[in-house]
Structure formats: C-alpha cells, structure tokens
Amino acid sequence: MAKLLQKTLMGEIFLFAVIAITTSVVSGWNLHRNLTEEFESKGEAIVNSISSSSVEILFNRDASTLQSIIDQFFDIKGVAYVYIIDEHGDIIAHTFVPAIPEEVLKNAQEPAPEPEKILMNDLTIEGMGKFIDISSPILAGVAGYVHVGMDKGIIMEHTNSAIGNQISLVLVIFLISVIIAYIRVNQISQPLNKLTEYAQKLSANDFNAQVNIQSQDEIGLLARTLTSMSGKLQDSFGQLEQAVSEATSELQVSNAYLTAIIKNLADGLLVTDREGRITQWNPALVVMFDLPVIDLKGQNCSEIFCSEIAELVQQTQQKPSEVVTAEVVLARHRFGQAVATAIHKESAPSTPAKEQSTGSVILIRDITTEKEVDRMKTDFLSTVSHELRTPLTSVLGFAKLIDKKLQEVVFPAIQTEDKKTKRAVKQVGGNIGIIISEGERLTALINDVLDIAKMEAGKIEWKLEPVKVEEVIDRAIAATSALFEQTSLALVKELEPDLPEVRGDEDRLIQVVINLISNAVKFTSEGSVILKVSRTDEGIITRVIDTGIGIAPEDQPKVFDKFKQVGDTLTDKPKGTGLGLPICKQIIEHHGGQIGVASELGTGSTFFFTLPISPDGQRNTKNINIDTLLQQLRGHVSTTSESNQGSQKTILVVDDDVHIRALLRQQLESQNYEIREARNGLEAIHLAKETKPDLVVMDVMMPQMNGFDAAAVLKNDPQTREIPIIILSILEDQERGYYLGVDRYLSKPIKAETLLTEVCLLLSQKTSTKKVLVVNEDISTVKILTEVLQARGYTVVEAVNGEQLRDKALAVKPDLIITNVDFWQQSDALKTFSFEKGMENILFILLAGETNHDYHSS
Numbered sequence: 128m129a130k131l132l133q134k135t136l137m138g139e140i141f142l143f144a145v146i147a148i149t150t151s152v153v154s155g156w157n158l159h160r161n162l163t164e165e166f167e168s169k170g171e172a173i174v175n176s177i178s179s180s181s182v183e184i185l186f187n188r189d190a191s192t193l194q195s196i197i198d199q200f201f202d203i204k205g206v207a208y209v210y211i212i213d214e215h216g217d218i219i220a221h222t223f224v225p226a227i228p229e230e231v232l233k234n235a236q237e238p239a240p241e242p243e244k245i246l247m248n249d250l251t252i253e254g255m256g257k258f259i260d261i262s263s264p265i266l267a268g269v270a271g272y273v274h275v276g277m278d279k280g281i282i283m284e285h286t287n288s289a290i291g292n293q294i295s296l297v298l299v300i301f302l303i304s305v306i307i308a309y310i311r312v313n314q315i316s317q318p319l320n321k322l323t324e325y326a327q328k329l330s331a332n333d334f335n336a337q338v339n340i341q342s343q344d345e346i347g348l349l350a351r352t353l354t355s356m357s358g359k360l361q362d363s364f365g366q367l368e369q370a371v372s373e374a375t376s377e378l379q380v381s382n383a384y385l386t387a388i389i390k391n392l393a394d395g396l397l398v399t400d401r402e403g404r405i406t407q408w409n410p411a412l413v414v415m416f417d418l419p420v421i422d423l424k425g426q427n428c429s430e431i432f433c434s435e436i437a438e439l440v441q442q443t444q445q446k447p448s449e450v451v452t453a454e455v456v457l458a459r460h461r462f463g464q465a466v467a468t469a470i471h472k473e474s475a476p477s478t479p480a481k482e483q484s485t486g487s488v489i490l491i492r493d494i495t496t497e498k499e500v501d502r503m504k505t506d507f508l509s510t511v512s513h514e515l516r517t518p519l520t521s522v523l524g525f526a527k528l529i530d531k532k533l534q535e536v537v538f539p540a541i542q543t544e545d546k547k548t549k550r551a552v553k554q555v556g557g558n559i560g561i562i563i564s565e566g567e568r569l570t571a572l573i574n575d576v577l578d579i580a581k582m583e584a585g586k587i588e589w590k591l592e593p594v595k596v597e598e599v600i601d602r603a604i605a606a607t608s609a610l611f612e613q614t615s616l617a618l619v620k621e622l623e624p625d626l627p628e629v630r631g632d633e634d635r636l637i638q639v640v641i642n643l644i645s646n647a648v649k650f651t652s653e654g655s656v657i658l659k660v661s662r663t664d665e666g667i668i669t670r671v672i673d674t675g676i677g678i679a680p681e682d683q684p685k686v687f688d689k690f691k692q693v694g695d696t697l698t699d700k701p702k703g704t705g706l707g708l709p710i711c712k713q714i715i716e717h718h719g720g721q722i723g724v725a726s727e728l729g730t731g732s733t734f735f736f737t738l739p740i741s742p743d744g745q746r747n748t749k750n751i752n753i754d755t756l757l758q759q760l761r762g763h764v765s766t767t768s769e770s771n772q773g774s775q776k777t778i779l780v781v782d783d784d785v786h787i788r789a790l791l792r793q794q795l796e797s798q799n800y801e802i803r804e805a806r807n808g809l810e811a812i813h814l815a816k817e818t819k820p821d822l823v824v825m826d827v828m829m830p831q832m833n834g835f836d837a838a839a840v841l842k843n844d845p846q847t848r849e850i851p852i853i854i855l856s857i858l859e860d861q862e863r864g865y866y867l868g869v870d871r872y873l874s875k876p877i878k879a880e881t882l883l884t885e886v887c888l889l890l891s892q893k894t895s896t897k898k899v900l901v902v903n904e905d906i907s908t909v910k911i912l913t914e915v916l917q918a919r920g921y922t923v924v925e926a927v928n929g930e931q932l933r934d935k936a937l938a939v940k941p942d943l944i945i946t947n948v949d950f951w952q953q954s955d956a957l958k959t960f961s962f963e964k965g966m967e968n969i970l971f972i973l974l975a976g977e978t979n980h981d982y983h984s985s
Contacts, residue, residue: 143301155290166277174263193220207278213271242268334361395491417458439467447484461495520876521786523566530559603640617655629738642707643671651675666739678726779820781811783829808832827856842868851889902946947974
C-alpha cells in the first residue's frame, strides 16, 4: 500500500472516530436531558393530579380509596412507585411490593424544606435502582404529601440504545467512505508513483526514461511537462558536460602550467593563511633554507623559518594594502630579499581590508651575489678613494706650500713694470688657486664616496646630542654664502619661533642642509631659494624650496639612489657624483626622520626632511657649545706654549710615502721644528727610543708594521709613553686610535692649519697625559663633556658636588678643571686649589649661565 494511501486512510479513520464519538456523546446527552425533562414533567402532573383529588379522602381516612387512586397511576410508563404520607409522616398508601424500602421510609420522615412547593430529588433504592423522587404537598402540607418515583433506568436504557444505533450508522457510513477513499486515492497514487519513479530516473541522468500517464487532469499535465523538461535537460546537460570537460581540460593545463612555474621558479615562494600556517611552497624555498624533506603544509612558518618571515606575515595582515620587504638570512651564509603582500578575496567595498585578507604570499630572492657585487663595488670605490687620498694629499699640500711661498716670498721679490711679467705672475697665482680649488673639490667628492661606504658598513661615528635647529640652519647658510655671492639668487630664511631641540649629530645635519642648499643653487638660474623650518605633530620639518628647472615625476624616485643623475647625462653635464642626496637620506633615516621631494618641471623643487623632537629630559644640556669649549681649551693651553718656545722641538714624521714625508717636513720646518723621518713602524720605534722626539706624526698604512701597532708599542714602553702621537691617515678609525692612546687622529688630505694647531697644542702640553676634571651638578652635562673630551684624547675625571671635587682634585691633580660659574661662586675649594702643592699651575674653564651661551675662562 502506498504511503499516500496509508496516510489518507489513517486520516479518515481518525476523522470519523472523532466525528462518531463527538456525535454520539452530544446526541446521548441531548436524549438523556430530554427524557429526564419528560419524566419530571410526567411525574409532576401525576403528583398534582393525586394531591388535588386526595384532600377529602385523606381527611376521611379512606385508605382503600387512596390505594385505588395511586394504583391507576402505577401503570404509566416510567412510574416506579407512588406513596402518600399524612401530616405526621406516616405512609398511608403505597405501591411497594412486598414491603416499603428503608430509603423511602427515611425520605418520608424527613421534613420538607419548602412545604408549599413541588420538590424533585434523586433517590437511590438498593436493589431497585435510581429514581427521581417528585413530592407535592396536599393542602400546603397540612393534609400530607404525595411522592411519585420516576425510574431513571428507563432513561439510561433509551439513551444507550439511541447511542448504539447512531454509532452503528456512523460505522456503516465510515466503511463506505473508506472504500470510496481507497479507490480514489489509489487512482491518484499510482500516477504519482510513476511520476516519482520517473523523477528519480531523471535525477540519475537517465533522460531516455518514459512515463505513460494519459489522464487530462493536473497529474497528466505534470507528466507531460516533466517529459518535455527531460528533453531540454538532456540537451542542456550534454552542453554542460561538454563545457565542464573543456573547462576541466583548460584548468588541468593551467594548473600544470602554474605548478611547473612554481616548481621551476628560481625565487622561493611561500604562501600562508592569516595565522601564518603554510599552505603552499616551492622547491626553491626548500633549497634556500636547507629544509628537510617533510610536508610543510599546515605548519606554522615561525617554527620553520627565521623570525623575519613571521614578522612579514604579521605586517601584511596588519597592513593588507601595503607591500612589505625585508632582508632575511638564508642557509649557507647567504642572503635573501623577501617581498610580502596580503592575499585579498572578493568582497563588498565596505568590508574592512583586514577582513578581506585570506593570507600572505612571500617571494624570496637570493641576493647574495648582488650583495657581494655591491660590497665589491663599495670596497673598490673605498680602496680607490683611499688610494687617491695619498697623491691628492701631496698635490694639495705642495700646491698650498707653493702658493704660500709665491705669495710671501717670490711674488713680492718680483719688482717689474713689465706687463708680460705681471700677467704671468697673475696667471701663475690664478693657476695655483685653481689647482687648490679643484683639489679641494676632488677631496669633497672622495669624502662623499667614503661617507656612503662607511654608512652602508655601519662604521660611521655618530655624535648624538641635543641640537638647536636654528644653529644648524645658520651654520649651513654661512657655509653656502659664497654660492649666493657668485649668482643673482636670493636666500630667504623663514624659521618658526621657539623651535624645540632635536637629538642628533649636528655636523651631519649641517651637511644635509648644505647639500640641499647647494643642489638648489646648482639647478636654479634665477629667482630665489627659500629655507623654511616649522614644527608639526611628528617633529620638525625643514624645506628647501627653489625656483629652478624642477624634476620630472618619473625621475623623482631616483634622486635618492646612489650614483644617479636625473636628466640627460649626454646633453647635461653631471654636477656631482650623485651621492649627495643618498648620503642625506642615510643621515636623516638614522636620526629617525624622513626625506622626500616634491617637484614640477619648470616650476622648481621642494626638498624636505623631518626630525623627531628631542625628549624634554635632555633640555638641561642645551647651552653647552662643545666647539666653543674646545676652542677655549686649546686657547688656554696654547698660551702656555709661549714659555716653551725657547728651545727647538723635535718631531718624528713616520710615513712610507716619500712625498708625504717631504710635504710634512716643509710644513713643520716652516714653524721652526726639527724633523726626523721614518719609513715604517719599526724605524719609528727605533728612532723614538734613540732620539726621544717631542712629538710623533704617524701614518697607519705602512709596510712591515702599521701605525696602530707602532703606536701601541710606543704607548706601552715607559721610555716613550709620554710622547704625544698624532695619527695622520687616509683610514678613518678614530675609535681604535684613541683606544690605543694616540692623542690626535687626523685624516688625509692634510689641512696644514689644523695640523700645525694640533702640533702646537700637544707640544705645549709637554707630555701625552692630559687630565681634565669636569665638575657640574647636572649629571647629563658632565656625561656629554666627558664623552667629547675623551674623544679628543683627554683623560677625564668626573665630579658632581663639592666633596667629590676636592677628593678627586687632590688625588688626580688635573691639568684643567671645567665647571660652571654658579659652582665657582658657591665653592671656596675651587678658589684655594692654587695654594695646594702640585696644583699651582692648574687651569680653569668656567661655563656661563643660561642667559649667556658663551664660555669664560679664569
């Protein structure tokens, strides 16, 4: 039997059961109620009839007559009993056979609650059943009462009979309905079963199946529609299968092509999900990191690769729209450049970028060769630059000596009115000036190459301290003032008032501003150069604005690349090495700032850089001017040399280059010094012990023994440790020199004025020991002064209060004491040191208060 038929029959059975039960109950209740009302009405009529005709008989006490009256009513259907009681409750006539039941006697003896009304009560008599006891008073109860009992059993009998008949009728109707429903449902279910089977065949792609339903009703229409649809589905499915087959084939080809590309990709490929779990990789990545042959899928990249890779994944998820790069360390001491970006999924435009990201893709390229080539190029440039410095030192030094001799001796001796001779003298002087100028320009170019090489190698020395931006700007303007004198350009300075300090290397920052101003002048033929400094939320921003030729948009990203010259280098003469702006970029980024350019062709350029503001805690040292302090220090020490110039001083010059030795000899002999020469470190040690020179000027790069080793030997030998040593070299390794105990470290090419000043200063000190006591209640000021003085070769002792001052001064016996004016005025110990034994010639330098930025000496 079909499920539809089962459900229909069960529904009909349930429905008919509910209807039958409901109808039977309602009909039985109505019939019971109607019969009860009929019996009550009939009983009431009987008691009224008896009570109205029994008054006189009761008064006469005619029992037989009363008995005959009630007997005639006993034959009425439904009357179960009749009895009459007198006013005393005694039964005087009844129809009970053989005896009156006790329930009736008890009921007759109970007083009527309402004597004047007809009363109806239910009464149950054991052995007889249930009755409706109807009582009526005779003469308002004075003569007695008539009781008639209507049999309730007859009511129930009629009710049950009627219910049974009705249920039988309903059952017959139900059976007929079930048979009809079965036939009809069977007629419907069979076509539906056929349609179901047909649909199942269609779902199994059996489009050749048929369904035979000829009816014209909805089922027949549905069958014909399904048949038509199956034909169309067969055609569509065939086309779809063909399209899927073609797409699958193309996808397989594309997948194979993509897999081949990934496998043969020379760069390492790593794909992760948002949490950093690996989802894809290629063989090149395995080789780069020497990974074991294991399945990497699902593993966290932080457990497999270096921390830089995991950080790249985090950065791409934090900034999904940006491309992040980093240099990573590969296996076998190789290096890679990693480029990472987030993988985006298609979503609504309003969806946040972080929610659009599904992972990260990282491409790693092995840049070991490029780094090696770049290092070799840098080393080559550095080596060539260093090698150029030696002959350049000779050329520039001798040119300056020649110019000096010509100006002081030769030209004044030529007294002639001959125009040709005068013109020749002028030309010679001009040519010497050109040689010196071009030599200094070549020196600047070499210094640029060495600066970029040192910055890339991380060997540059940074002197970070609180710096006033106004002083940086003023010194840069002063250094470039000659450029504006040679042109018609105007320099406009716009500085915001009350600019805060920045923490940085003042000389390097000045170098940046000078370079930007110089570039502006080079590429601006008319108009002005504006130097504007202002404060922003990020820090201090400096802009150099010119009205020059401008820079094309495609060239702007290149201006900060090394050795790049924007424009056409075939038609435009290059104006420099292309290292100035890259050096500026390195300097600014080291200070935590940013540098950039905004420009349009024909309208000029704006170069700008930002610097973070120095913390407030470093403002206490803002009034310290180290350069002025050192000038004061050298000035005071040089005054003591006058008493020591009576005897000629001996200087030992050590250099493997004969021309450099000749140059130094001429420069120093012009100052009345006696010169000894040595070609290497071994000769220098031998001559130093033999001749006991007053000073040693030594190169570093020499055969047999370099200058560092020779200085170390001299400083550790009791016979020579007191001899001051000046290192003069093309190498810039001041830290190592000062660590060995040298007194000055100067770079080639030689600046004669600087060299002679340092020589005079050191000879005036007689020995290499220079003890300075720095006293200041501001600890940060003490630390800065200590670092600067130690870098200049001084031995520094620190004190922060009067007690430390006295104890350390008496123990160390310094040559110089540096303190501030306030401390000098408050301390009596400072003023009495000159009376202490061994401290008679002590020297003082006093730092002025905040209202005066100069330094005063005592």
